[in-house]
Amino acid sequence: QKEVEQDPGPLSVPEGAIVSLNCTYSNSAFQYFMWYRQYSRKGPELLMYTYSSGNKEDGRFTAQVDKSSKYISLFIRDSQPSDSATYLCAMSLEAAGNKLTFGGGTRVLVKP
Amino acid sequence: DAGVTQSPTHLIKTRGQQVTLRCSPKSGHDTVSWYQQALGQGPQFIFQYYEEEERQRGNFPDRFSGHQFPNYSSELNVNALLLGDSALYLCASSPGTPGEQYFGPGTRLTVT
Numbered sequence: 001q002k003e004v005e006q007d008p009g010p011l012s013v014p015e016g017a018i019v020s021l022n023c024t025y026s027n028s029a030f031q032y033f034m035w036y037r038q039y040s041r042k043g044p045e046l047l048m049y050t051y052s053s054g055n056k057e058d059g060r061f062t063a064q065v066d067k068s069s070k071y072i073s074l075f076i077r078d079s080q081p082s083d084s085a086t087y088l089c090a091m092s093l094e095a096a097g098n099k100l101t102f103g104g105g106t107r108v109l110v111k112p
Numbered sequence: 113d114a115g116v117t118q119s120p121t122h123l124i125k126t127r128g129q130q131v132t133l134r135c136s137p138k139s140g141h142d143t144v145s146w147y148q149q150a151l152g153q154g155p156q157f158i159f160q161y162y163e164e165e166e167r168q169r170g171n172f173p174d175r176f177s178g179h180q181f182p183n184y185s186s187e188l189n190v191n192a193l194l195l196g197d198s199a200l201y202l203c204a205s206s207p208g209t210p211g212e213q214y215f216g217p218g219t220r221l222t223v224t
């Protein structure tokens with residue numbers, strides 16, 4: 001069993017819909033949680049970074065962390081075709097700059 | 113402000129050969145991490161360099177080695193290449209361990 005699980009998708013939504021992504025993890029010691037967006041054949045781009053449990057909002061993006069359930073989520077409001085990409089969750093034990101453990105990524109397709 | 117840069121963009125090598133990949137971190141960042149991303153999977157941590165020393169290492173064999181220079185740039189070396197080493201190699205930099213990691217565009221290595 002992988003430390004971080006993520007549904008590979010693809011997740012197809014119409015333009016303007018809310019995209020809901022999530023990851024589950026097995027190691028309760030993870031403290032730092034990140035979401036990256038990766039376009040085809042490009043490097044991952046940092047979207048959101050949260051520490052411990054709680055919610056964080058940045059523009060159209062909302063990240064939620066529930067450490068008691070070992071479950072993190074990313075919501076994208078008013079989705080656009082340019083949001084079509086693979087979304088990777090990542091987490092770290094001691095600090096955001098230390099070893100990141102990634103999920104396998106969820107492919108998202110936003111249809112015009 | 114230039115982000116993380118990597119060279120070369122693409123590389124084709126023959127099984128058994130050796131390869132060197134290069135990374136320049138984002139301005140102000142002193143910590144460099146390397147990841148391997150196989151097709152359709154999330155990145156896997158190889159190792160991290162700080163102050164020219166390997167500080168953390170993932171589950172990769174000794175064929176994978178690295179170096180960090182005084183200007184914080186870094187190299188990843190892979191010896192005795194195997195077909196399974198074909199992947200996107202990603203470099204990430206951070207301003208020490210408390211800071212989030214930012215990724216470069218990657219080097220796509222194909223081993224034939």
